[in-house]
Amino acid sequence: MMNAYHSLTERFKRLSRLEHLSAIAGWDMQTMMPSGGSQARGEALAELSVMHHEILTQSSTGEWLDRAAQESLDDDQRANLTEMQRHYTDAALLPAELVEAKALAGSRCEQAWRQQRIDNDWHGFKQNLKPVVELSRQEAKLRAAVQGSTPYDALLNLYEPGMTSEQLDTLFGDLTQWLPELLQQVVASQPPLPALPATRIFPxxxxxxxxxxxxxxxxxxxxxxxxxxxxxxxxxxxxxxxxxxxxxxxxxxxxxxxxxxxxxxxxxxxxxxxxxxxxxxxxxxxxxxxxxxxxxxxxxxxxxxxxxxxxxxxxxxxxxxxxxxxxxxxxxxxxxxVSPGLIRVDADEVSYPAHIILRYEIERSLINGEVEVEDIPELWDDKMQRYLGLSTAGNYRDGCMQDIHWTDGSFGYFPTxxxxxxxxxxxxxxxxxxxxxxxxxxxxxxxxxxxxxxxxxxxxxxxxxxxxxxxxxxxxxxxxxxxxxxxxxxxxxxx
Amino acid sequence: MMNAYHSLTERFKRLSRLEHLSAIAGWDMQTMMPSGGSQARGEALAELSVMHHEILTQSSTGEWLDRAAQESLDDDQRANLTEMQRHYTDAALLPAELVEAKALAGSRCEQAWRQQRIDNDWHGFKQNLKPVVELSRQEAKLRAAVQGSTPYDALLNLYEPGMTSEQLDTLFGDLTQWLPELLQQVVASQPPLPALPATRIFPxxxxxxxxxxxxxxxxxxxxxxxxxxxxxxxxxxxxxxxxxxxxxxxxxxxxxxxxxxxxxxxxxxxxxxxxxxxxxxxxxxxxxxxxxxxxxxxxxxxxxxxxxxxxxxxxxxxxxxxxxxxxxxxxxxxxxxVSPGLIRVDADEVSYPAHIILRYEIERSLINGEVEVEDIPELWDDKMQRYLGLSTAGNYRDGCMQDIHWTDGSFGYFPTxxxxxxxxxxxxxxxxxxxxxxxxxxxxxxxxxxxxxxxxxxxxxxxxxxxxxxxxxxxxxxxxxxxxxxxxxxxxxxx
The missing domain is CATH 1.10.1370.30 (Neurolysin; domain 3)
Structure with missing residues (x-):
């Protein structure tokens, strides 16, 4: 008879094949797919994640995990089992309806955001962001109850297993002690940018x-x-x-x-x-x-x-x-x-952490229920002034609407x-x-x-x-x- | 309560999403995938077809089909139900082990064929083709028993529902009456090909x-x-x-x-x-x-x-x-x-049917058990001589090893x-x-x-x-x- 650990490896191999298809179809969507293909692709990928969730959270997975813990395994197998348990717990504690609702709200918010960002339309965007935040808070609470952590930390752990806000506060607190001054020094002392070549076409x-x-x-x-x-x-x-x-x-x-x-x-x-x-x-x-x-x-x-x-x-x-x-x-x-600016993805490595700390502080408060979606623009502007000396008042496009991460509820990602x-x-x-x-x-x-x-x-x-x-x-x-x-x-x- | 027909539409929608992923990952494999990706891709696609077969042949599909036949449906829905029934029957009558065994034998034969064709290695190729033919015969017999047809016709019906060898014999018999003579007349009467332009590089x-x-x-x-x-x-x-x-x-x-x-x-x-x-x-x-x-x-x-x-x-x-x-x-x-030649894919539309009729006659006899893999080269040469006046003796590469279709068991496709x-x-x-x-x-x-x-x-x-x-x-x-x-x-x- 196949032991439980072996049954688990077969199941996770099957899941990895679904992940393979998701990765390739996702890549294709970003690089090759013509615009007309997006609806059917979105549905196919959503179906795949539902099937992935179904297979991973079958009751037999839980039973095999319990049994495998009693089996004779070598160190590598035991480490593999630990990871299996983590993936299973992460998935099983969420009801399928919440997974689906969050996926739909996130997809709706992200799709609309692409145009709303161009239009600087914070009012329209926040209507879609609110349900995403609400569902993310529900998810965070369910995860936190199992982990015995704060809600935000439970989401953070999806990206960075073992990391806590407490550690982040220490690490980022250290950065905020010396980074703003270092940034000022660099900007003041660096040579001016060299003049650009006269011909500036790089085919x-x-x-x-x-x-x-x-x-x-x-x-x-x-x-x-x-x-x-x-x-x-x-x-x-x-x-x-x-x-x-x-x-x-x-x-x-x-x-x-x-x-x-x-x-x-x-x-x-x-x-x-x-x-x-x-x-x-x-x-x-x-x-x-x-x-x-x-x-x-x-x-x-x-x-x-x-x-x-x-x-x-x-x-x-x-x-x-x-x-x-x-x-x-x-x-x-x-x-x-080095040149501090409004946009995270264009930032040099000296100003970059300021963009991250600002987002971390806001998303942590948001998920822990200390601030609301309505408060984001003011918080954003305050922190940009404090960390980088720049204002984003009224400029949502280059402020709190610049990133894709929150649109689909990826709270906890930025600190990484x-x-x-x-x-x-x-x-x-x-x-x-x-x-x-x-x-x-x-x-x-x-x-x-x-x-x-x-x-x-x-x-x-x-x-x-x-x-x-x-x-x-x-x-x-x-x-x-x-x-x-x-x-x-x-x-x-x-x- | 959801009626059975509606449940079926939901199930077939799910299946179509898997087919979407299979189509895109299959396209990628032929157009974009680097060589190193082939093993994992093959496994992912095989997993997807196994899951597709599992979902389609769940016992509830059969129950819903029976119940839906009693429900009040409009003409379109009834036509849809007919197609659902056909897909279900086509899949359900095959044991999953046969599906998998044929997929593996076909994949092995096709992979090896790519090099064996270049090497003109009929001896090596036939070793891999034999199990493909054997499994295709098994499949054909199972299908034929349900359909009450000859084994070959049961495979033909997968590509061309309703078509029979009897009809093909009439249609192709008609062609063989007049096409060889017409071909000779065209070749004899057509003007010579124009000289090619001196510069012949078309970027x-x-x-x-x-x-x-x-x-x-x-x-x-x-x-x-x-x-x-x-x-x-x-x-x-x-x-x-x-x-x-x-x-x-x-x-x-x-x-x-x-x-x-x-x-x-x-x-x-x-x-x-x-x-x-x-x-x-x-x-x-x-x-x-x-x-x-x-x-x-x-x-x-x-x-x-x-x-x-x-x-x-x-x-x-x-x-x-x-x-x-x-x-x-x-x-x-x-x-x-018009210019008769050895290669089907290069053939003009006048010689093309000869290539098809030859393949049809051989594959029909093969699936119906009247000839064996060993007999193919001689049959091929005979028929090429008869229909196109060309010999392929000893030239397997440009003869019976030129096509991909038989390598994975797609018998019944050529006539289409x-x-x-x-x-x-x-x-x-x-x-x-x-x-x-x-x-x-x-x-x-x-x-x-x-x-x-x-x-x-x-x-x-x-x-x-x-x-x-x-x-x-x-x-x-x-x-x-x-x-x-x-x-x-x-x-x-x-x-």
């Missing part, structure tokens, strides 16, 4: 060829992935077929290029997840913040560093006719320029961006300490030891260890914001 | 722009579909998002162009299926032969006709630098050139190509009779009345009527091969 075909060359340099495996175009860049697909996207602007090439480096960081994590655990929860990426740490390691730690820019400078000059006279020095100044930035700095620092010669290798354009280190310390482990264990094994300590501070001081103030 | 980008212009001319709705590239051209996707493909050869443009016109015929049928029946069996295309009749109507009846070529001639000269001096006369001679050609000729003739002015409209490049006629007579009906009813309503009679004969005589012998 998409040239940018694409450059992007693919840089992906190759970063060991992206083209037999197991693709690069395409979408309105909002992302990394999707499945580990054996990773789909990354970018968007090109023929008047400016750095945004697409740095975006590709960022998504390649996500992609290499996915491509190097443990193949012998494929289709099992233990074979998945550890968490949203760890995923983001890999993209930011590649983009911020490596990609925007002087030695890396030195390596790709000739490639840029070679591929882009209009940039063939760009000096290395001007390239570095462009890539490392800045957690990822801090993890990335800590990992890069640990790698440099453990591999004294890595700096020399990077300088001559040999990134092999960098990727080997990431593989051995992060990628190959999948979800084998909790986040804190994973990070302690890799760096000797749990998350410590000092490495992020040190990185920013070093890069932007030369300390 | 892919120019060919693609031309293809898209011609698709527009044929009213392909680009908000509900796409054109891409694949090794084997096909029409896939879903009615609101139809994906057609072609393959370009920079040394020759007509093959890709005619292929696009062909696939556009399939696409317009799909795009114009009745929207109010979307997701229900009655809303699907009627049959494989009727589908093929729409692509061949567009390619053979319209696309290769003198007036149509006259309309697109300036577009060709304008888009293709290397064809800017091509005369209309030379274009027509190229497009209407020639049935489609005959339906197309009959439909075109009926349209001309019913719309005396249509020829004038086509001549000036106005295809609106053509598409309106197809829409009113074929597209808008989905699976509302059995094939014979549909064709009788459209043309006044059931399938009659004389219209195909008349078409060939008219076009190729000027009679």
């Amino acid at each position: 998409i075909s040239q940018q694409k060829a450059l992007a693919e060359t840089v992906m190759q340099l970063l060991d992206f495996d083209v037999t197991q992935g693709r690069l395409d175009v979408s309105a909002h860049p992302f990394c999707g697909g499945v580990p054996s077929d990773v789909r990354i996207t970018t968007r090109y602007d023929s008047a400016e090439f750095l945004s697409a290029l740095m975006g590709v480096i960022h998504e390649t960081g996500h992609a290499r994590y996915e491509q190097n997840l443990p193949k012998h655990w494929a289709g099992q929860p233990i074979g998945l990426a550890r968490s949203t913040a760890i995923h983001e740490s890999q993209s930011l390691f590649m983009e911020m730690q490596l990609g925007r560093s002087q030695p890396f820019l030195q390596r790709i400078h000739p490639l840029i000059c070679q591929h882009l006719t209009a940039a063939n006279a760009l000096s290395l020095n001007d390239l570095v100044r462009q890539v490392q320029h 961006y800045t957690l990822g930035a801090m993890y990335a700095a800590q990992l890069f620092n640990a790698m440099q300490t453990q591999l004294p010669k890595v700096h020399e290798a990077i300088k001559i354009g040999d990134f092999t030891p960098v990727f080997q280190w990431l593989n051995d310390n992060i990628w190959c482990h999948g979800s084998r260890y909790p986040v804190n264990t994973l990070i302690r094994q890799a760096t000797g300590e749990i998350l410590n914001p000092r490495w992020f501070k040190q990185h920013l001081q070093h890069r932007y103030l030369g300390r | 892919i980008s120019q060919q693609k722009a031309l293809a898209e212009t011609v698709m527009q001319l044929l009213d392909f709705d680009v908000t509900q579909g796409r054109l891409d590239v694949s090794a084997h051209p096909f029409c896939g996707g879903v009615p609101s998002d139809v994906r057609i493909t072609t393959r370009y050869d920079s040394a020759e443009f007509l093959s890709a162009l005619m292929g696009v016109i062909h696939e556009t015929g399939h696409a317009r049928y799909e795009q114009n299926l009745p929207k109010h029946w979307a997701g229900q069996p009655i809303g699907l295309a009627r049959s494989t032969a009727i589908h093929e009749s729409q692509s061949l109507f567009m390619e053979m009846q319209l696309g290769r006709s003198q007036p149509f070529l006259q309309r697109i001639h300036p577009l060709i000269c304008q888009h293709l630098t290397a064809a800017n001096a091509l005369s209309l006369n030379d274009l027509v001679r190229q497009v209407q050139h 190509y020639t049935l489609g050609a005959m339906y197309a000729a009959q439909l075109f003739n009926a349209m001309q009779t019913q719309l005396p002015k249509v020829h004038e409209a086509i001549k000036i490049g106005d295809f609106t009345p053509v598409f309106q006629w197809l829409n009113d007579n074929i597209w808008c009906h989905g699976s509302r009527y059995p094939v014979n009813t549909l064709i009788r309503q459209a043309t006044g009679e059931i399938l009659n091969p004389r219209w195909f004969k008349q078409h060939l005589q008219h076009r190729y012998l000027g009679r």
Whole structure:
């Protein structure tokens, strides 16, 4: 007779196949699908999530989990079982009707938001956002009751298992102590942006060829992935077929290029997840913040560093006719320029955390019932003034309506961006300490030891260890914001 | 309480959503997927068909079908119920193990065939083909027992409901009476092929722009579909998002162009299926032969006709630098050139039926147990000699190993190509009779009345009527091969 653990692995393999289809159909929706296909696609994807929820929460899953806990398992199997239990509990505690209602309200809000944002229509948007917040609060309460946490923390845990508001308050509290001043210092002391080249057309075909060359340099495996175009860049697909996207602007090439480096960081994590655990929860990426740490390691730690820019400078000059006279020095100044602005996705790495802390504070209060949707614009403006010295009064489009995350109820996601930035700095620092010669290798354009280190310390482990264990094994300590501070001081103030 | 018919519509809607995902993931596999993605994709698609089979054959489907037959339904609902019953019976009479075993054997045979064909390795191929034939025979027997038909007819009915070998023998028997002689006459009397232009490079980008212009001319709705590239051209996707493909050869443009016109015929049928029946069996295309009749109507009846070529001639000269001096006369001679050869997919419309009849005769004997896999090469060579005067002895690659159809057990499919050609000729003739002015409209490049006629007579009906009813309503009679004969005589012998 098949033991319960084995039955569970079969069930989770089946679920992973549904996730495969969802990933590919979702990627297609963002990159290939003509407009007329959206309704049928939305329905097909919703049907798939309902079936996924049905299969995962069958009563036999719960029974097998109980029985498997008594079976003789090795450490890996036990870690896999822990992840299975987590996915099951996360899904089973929600009634199917709430899952469906939230999906529908989120989809409605997101669809309307695309135009409402353009129209700066806060009044229209908030009508759709209210039910999303209401349903998210219901979800949070149900989750919190099981976890014994605050409602917000229960949502945060969906993205970052084990993380709490209390820890975030400490981490982000630390940041708010020194970051605003550091930002001011950088802005005051940095050289002015170099004048742009007279000819400023960078044909998409040239940018694409450059992007693919840089992906190759970063060991992206083209037999197991693709690069395409979408309105909002992302990394999707499945580990054996990773789909990354970018968007090109023929008047400016750095945004697409740095975006590709960022998504390649996500992609290499996915491509190097443990193949012998494929289709099992233990074979998945550890968490949203760890995923983001890999993209930011590649983009911020490596990609925007002087030695890396030195390596790709000739490639840029070679591929882009209009940039063939760009000096290395001007390239570095462009890539490392700091300029606080209204838009999160355009922010440099020094101002970025301010955007995140602001959103974290608002969404936590919102989910915990301390503020209402009506209060968001004023809170947003207050915090923008405080953290970045900028006003968004009346400008909803570039203020609280700029992001997609809240429209479909992804509360708890935002903090993972800045957690990822801090993890990335800590990992890069640990790698440099453990591999004294890595700096020399990077300088001559040999990134092999960098990727080997990431593989051995992060990628190959999948979800084998909790986040804190994973990070302690890799760096000797749990998350410590000092490495992020040190990185920013070093890069932007030369300390 | 929900009545049984309504429950069935909900179940079939769910199934159509799974079919949507299968169609998109299948399209992606042929057009976008990097090589490394194939194993996981194959597993995901297989899982999806198993789930589809599970849901369709749940015992409640059978109970609802029985109850719905007693409910008060209008004519459309009753026609929908008939289709539901057919899909259910087709699926339910097969044990799940046979479905899976055939899928695995077919997938193994097809995968290996791709290389074995290149290597002309009949010995290796036949080892994989034997289990496919064996499982197809088992399937055919089970189906035949329920239908009270011969085994082969039971498979034929999966593609062409209502068609029998007896009818095919009459139809194809008629063809074999006059086609070989007609072919000889055409070959003997046609002018030699015009000399090719000195410059023979037709850049892919120019060919693609031309293809898209011609698709527009044929009213392909680009908000509900796409054109891409694949090794084997096909029409896939879903009615609101139809994906057609072609393959370009920079040394020759007509093959890709005619292929696009062909696939556009399939696409317009799909795009114009009745929207109010979307997701229900009655809303699907009627049959494989009727589908093929729409692509061949567009390619053979319209696309290769003198007036149509006259309309697109300036577009060709304008888009293709290397064809800017091509005369209309030379274009027509190229497009209407007849030349018997070994390869079915390269065949002109006069030799094509010979390729089909040969395959039909062999696959029928194979499924009915009258011949064995070992006998195929000799039978193939005999029939090629008889029908086309060509030998394939020892040349398996360009003989019995050239097609994909048998590798995955799609026995019964081949006849639909020639049935489609005959339906197309009959439909075109009926349209001309019913719309005396249509020829004038086509001549000036106005295809609106053509598409309106197809829409009113074929597209808008989905699976509302059995094939014979549909064709009788459209043309006044059931399938009659004389219209195909008349078409060939008219076009190729000027009679």
